[in-house]
Amino acid sequence: MSTPSIQFSRRNFLRTSSLASGGLLIGFNLFTACKSDVKPPVDLANLNYNDFNAFIKIAKNGAVTIFSPNPEIGQGVKTSMPMIIAEELDVSWDNVYVQQGVLDTKNYTRQIAGGSQSIRFGWDALRQTGATAKQMLVNAAAARWGVDASELSVSEGVISNKAGETLSYGDVVDEAAVLEVPENVTLKEPKDYTIIGTDKRNVDINKIITGKPLYGMDYKEDGMLYAAVLRPPAFGQELVSFDATDAKALPGVVDVIQIGDMAKALLSEEEVNWTAQLSGSGKVVVLANSTWEAFKGKEAIKATWSDATPLESTEFHDKKLNGLLDGKDFVTMRKDGDVNKAFAKADKVLERTYESPFLPHNCMEPMNFFANVTDEKIHLVGPVQTPEDAANTVAALLGRDVADIHLEMTRMGGGFGRRLYGDFVYEAAEISATVKKPIKMVSSREDDMSTGVYRPAIKYRIKAAIKDGQLTGYQLKEAAINTNMYGLIPNFFPAGAVENYQVDVANYKSNITTGAWRAPYTNFLAYAEQSFFDELAEEMEVDKIKMRLDLLEKVKGTEDERIQYSPERMQDVIKMAVDKSGWGKQPKGTYQGFVAYYCHNTHVAEVADVQIENGLPVVKKVTCIVDCGIVINPMGALNQIEGGIVDGIGHSMYGSFGFENGKPTANNYDKYRLGRMKEAPVVETHLVQNELSPTGLGEPTLPPAGGAVANALKAATGKRAYKQPFIQQEELWKVKKEEILG
Amino acid sequence: MPTYQLTVNGKAHTVEASEDTPLLWVLRDHLDMVGTKFGCGIAQCGACTVHVDGNATRSCSLPVASAAGMSITTIEGLSEDGSHPVQQAWKEVDVPQCGYCQAGQMMTASAFLAQNPNPTEEEIKDAMNGNICRCAAYNRIRKAVGVAAEKMA
Numbered sequence: 001m002s003t004p005s006i007q008f009s010r011r012n013f014l015r016t017s018s019l020a021s022g023g024l025l026i027g028f029n030l031f032t033a034c035k036s037d038v039k040p041p042v043d044l045a046n047l048n049y050n051d052f053n054a055f056i057k058i059a060k061n062g063a064v065t066i067f068s069p070n071p072e073i074g075q076g077v078k079t080s081m082p083m084i085i086a087e088e089l090d091v092s093w094d095n096v097y098v099q100q101g102v103l104d105t106k107n108y109t110r111q112i113a114g115g116s117q118s119i120r121f122g123w124d125a126l127r128q129t130g131a132t133a134k135q136m137l138v139n140a141a142a143a144r145w146g147v148d149a150s151e152l153s154v155s156e157g158v159i160s161n162k163a164g165e166t167l168s169y170g171d172v173v174d175e176a177a178v179l180e181v182p183e184n185v186t187l188k189e190p191k192d193y194t195i196i197g198t199d200k201r202n203v204d205i206n207k208i209i210t211g212k213p214l215y216g217m218d219y220k221e222d223g224m225l226y227a228a229v230l231r232p233p234a235f236g237q238e239l240v241s242f243d244a245t246d247a248k249a250l251p252g253v254v255d256v257i258q259i260g261d262m263a264k265a266l267l268s269e270e271e272v273n274w275t276a277q278l279s280g281s282g283k284v285v286v287l288a289n290s291t292w293e294a295f296k297g298k299e300a301i302k303a304t305w306s307d308a309t310p311l312e313s314t315e316f317h318d319k320k321l322n323g324l325l326d327g328k329d330f331v332t333m334r335k336d337g338d339v340n341k342a343f344a345k346a347d348k349v350l351e352r353t354y355e356s357p358f359l360p361h362n363c364m365e366p367m368n369f370f371a372n373v374t375d376e377k378i379h380l381v382g383p384v385q386t387p388e389d390a391a392n393t394v395a396a397l398l399g400r401d402v403a404d405i406h407l408e409m410t411r412m413g414g415g416f417g418r419r420l421y422g423d424f425v426y427e428a429a430e431i432s433a434t435v436k437k438p439i440k441m442v443s444s445r446e447d448d449m450s451t452g453v454y455r456p457a458i459k460y461r462i463k464a465a466i467k468d469g470q471l472t473g474y475q476l477k478e479a480a481i482n483t484n485m486y487g488l489i490p491n492f493f494p495a496g497a498v499e500n501y502q503v504d505v506a507n508y509k510s511n512i513t514t515g516a517w518r519a520p521y522t523n524f525l526a527y528a529e530q531s532f533f534d535e536l537a538e539e540m541e542v543d544k545i546k547m548r549l550d551l552l553e554k555v556k557g558t559e560d561e562r563i564q565y566s567p568e569r570m571q572d573v574i575k576m577a578v579d580k581s582g583w584g585k586q587p588k589g590t591y592q593g594f595v596a597y598y599c600h601n602t603h604v605a606e607v608a609d610v611q612i613e614n615g616l617p618v619v620k621k622v623t624c625i626v627d628c629g630i631v632i633n634p635m636g637a638l639n640q641i642e643g644g645i646v647d648g649i650g651h652s653m654y655g656s657f658g659f660e661n662g663k664p665t666a667n668n669y670d671k672y673r674l675g676r677m678k679e680a681p682v683v684e685t686h687l688v689q690n691e692l693s694p695t696g697l698g699e700p701t702l703p704p705a706g707g708a709v710a711n712a713l714k715a716a717t718g719k720r721a722y723k724q725p726f727i728q729q730e731e732l733w734k735v736k737k738e739e740i741l742g
Numbered sequence: 743m744p745t746y747q748l749t750v751n752g753k754a755h756t757v758e759a760s761e762d763t764p765l766l767w768v769l770r771d772h773l774d775m776v777g778t779k780f781g782c783g784i785a786q787c788g789a790c791t792v793h794v795d796g797n798a799t800r801s802c803s804l805p806v807a808s809a810a811g812m813s814i815t816t817i818e819g820l821s822e823d824g825s826h827p828v829q830q831a832w833k834e835v836d837v838p839q840c841g842y843c844q845a846g847q848m849m850t851a852s853a854f855l856a857q858n859p860n861p862t863e864e865e866i867k868d869a870m871n872g873n874i875c876r877c878a879a880y881n882r883i884r885k886a887v888g889v890a891a892e893k894m895a
Contacts, residue, residue, distance in 0.1 A: 292764060669786035
């Protein structure tokens with residue numbers, strides 16, 4: 001395995017300046033541009049490195065502050081990204097203080113959380129930044145001592161010369177700040193890492209365990225009113241009129257207003273960005289002195305609604321999606337050879353359809369945002385994954401200059417893609433602009449779950465041609481509500497492994513808002529494909545593992561540059577999973593399901609162990625192999641890996657969400673089941689040890705989990721799960737589901 | 743509006759609120775103690791868990807009128823400096839991902855351990871099953887409860 005030996009030219013990577021208070025300030029590009037459903041730039045050279053989006057400050061006392069511009073949604077980048085800088089800067093991690101940056105479009109760019117891309121794209125820039133800053137400090141020390149910089153050594157922020165004299169970083173920051181930025185700094189060899197690869201705790205841990213204000217929900221200002229928003233109860237409905245008499249009579253209710261005109265005007269006039277989920281309907285807002293009084297006031301509003309567009313139901317979506325799969329209105333995303341010929345010539349054709357429902361995000365912190373719109377400025381505070389888009393849309397909404405906006409990001413009580421969409425920010429801004437007061441919009445859980453931006457319902461139909469015992473054709477058709485997911489990634493496995501291969505997509509445009517949900521392209525696709533591979537192996541009467549390894553063998557040496565996954569790395573995680581999970585050697589009464597998957601640039605294999613307890617299949621353990629290259633923070637990495645798996649199992653098993661006349665079928669946790677502790681299996685993780693550049697972990701272990709469970713359930717019960725959630729497929733369970741739920 | 747005398751983390755407070763106001767919102771909006779979190783409002787997720795006379799209680803579903811006169815402990819009072827064994831265990835195991843539900847998890851765990859200082863793994867799962875974590879950090883939560891039990895022994 002080769003060590004990373006990237007040589008940088010300066011290329012405007014960094015900018016330094018002296019601080020008025022003394023010390024050194026370094027600007028650099030912390031590129032984390034990938035939104036969950038926007039493709040990362042294909043050509044990194046196109047990035048403008050004149051843009052700075054993060055800063056390091058080294059004070060005269062040696063303290064290092066890293067301003068983290070990107071939102072923290074629980075993925076841990078607020079800890080792991082500064083670790084990379086600290087490693088190359090050669091300072092003690094205990095001396096590093098991380099501070100959340102505010103939205104600053106002048107100095108920062110691409111302040112986004114999403115797509116598991118922060119570490120992957122930040123890796124080179126962060127190391128380069130830390131190493132360059134270190135070199136400048138060393139050069140300053142060398143100048144002071146009148147020696148060559150190469151004679152000096154550094155350990156934990158202390159520079160030593162051959163005579164045994166020392167200078168701390170703080171001693172030389174002022175001199176370093178006026179030096180030329182050096183080119184071609186040398187990066188550390190991975191074997192010399194002292195921070196990367198070691199366990200570091202969440203930088204906010206002390207605040208979390210003592211209940212300090214951290215989240216948008218916790219933010220308040222003097223004179224602030226709490227705002228509860230009554231939105232249309234069904235998708236397709238719009239506000240006709242309302243009576244606020246009862247609401248206004250309630251204690252604590254200050255005002256009741258209608259909003260929506262600004263959003264409607266924006267919808268009709270402008271091409272709004274993809275993060276803008278704007279409803280054309282009017283909404284009723286109750287402003288009160290407390291959250292509870294606002295909620296109570298909202299309940300007391302008597303509103304009438306009209307059906308502006310047809311109200312849709314799950315049954316209707318089901319028919320539409322089936323119609324699309326049976327029809328011809330597809331867009332072909334990738335086509336190799338001729339699948340139709342392969343099917344015509346095949347000895348056997350296998351075709352299966354897999355289905356998944358809509359899913360709400362269910363961030364534990366419901367949507368909320370603070371806004372204070374005055375003639376002078378617009379102050380916005382809260383949890384949003386796309387602050388820049390939110391600020392731009394608010395500026396357009398209010399007809400203001402974006403320079404008037406000061407937006408602060410708070411730590412987020414989960415994101416999962418929901419906070420990529422800025423609807424709650426625009427509402428807060430429109431409310432504050434209307435009442436001319438500081439307000440905080442707070443959604444109840446019911447508001448949050450029933451007026452969401454959902455993972456769309458999708459169906460996959462996969463068809464394979466088998467000829468002379470070989471897979472000769474593979475066609476995947478996707479029918480989705482609103483947005484095609486696979487459409488964006490047609491070059492994942494098994495693309496490249498089958499001579500005749502085709503991906504076709506189609507969608508139905510619904511009035512239900514849909515969008516990215518943790519691992520948006522693959523959270524359901526992985527289960528469908530990996531179930532199909534198992535069925536294919538059974539049909540071909542070949543070993544499931546061998547079939548996967550053989551298909552990957554065919555991809556080795558491919559000249560197809562579209563192929564993103566590495567067949568070698570995929571084979572390695574498969575072999576390791578076989579070894580570590582005791583595949584094929586499980587004790588009697590344990591049934592295993594296998595999955596190998598690539599997404600978000602990370603290779604993963606998972607084996608689920610199912611045992612029958614009291615006549616019921618129970619997921620007891622998942623063995624997980626992850627190849628994400630160098631692991632920055634194993635402690636954080638394992639948390640993401642385990643969480644992704646348990647979250648993936650929970651949603652595959654229980655996530656059930658539909659619509660009846662435009663209304664969601666669930667609006668709180670009494671009707672919507674999330675996975676809980678008793679359903680969390682033991683997770684045994686093995687990280688592949690190599691020195692390849694790191695890739696992300698916020699999403700990649702979630703998609704395979706459902707597939708591993710489905711394949712294990714097949715082994716345990718002889719029944720195949722064709723539909724999520726599995727709990728609703730009664731044939732999979734030996735007793736009635738009511739007993740399981742009980 | 744009626745007034746109520748509340749004892750929160752050993753300190754007496756007088757609050758003015760309508761009698762059906764859940765303790766959660768009195769803590770958060772009236773007393774500026776925002777460590778206790780709002781998750782569902784219907785006692786299903788556990789994010790709002792506090793101790794009322796030592797018992798883990800869903801503050802979103804306890805009217806202030808019923809909480810008056812009782813001894814209430816919130817995450818801010820578990821210990822101010824993070825020295826409570828449950829807080830220490832949460833830190834040691836590095837439990838949180840987003841962290842939003844963790845105050846409720848810690849309050850459930852600390853009340854449980856006060857009553858059952860030496861729990862089995864199954865007892866921990868039973869005790870913690872009412873608290874939802876969407877990040878699904880359940881295995882670390884379970885481990886941290888065990889670590890806290892050891893620290894308290």
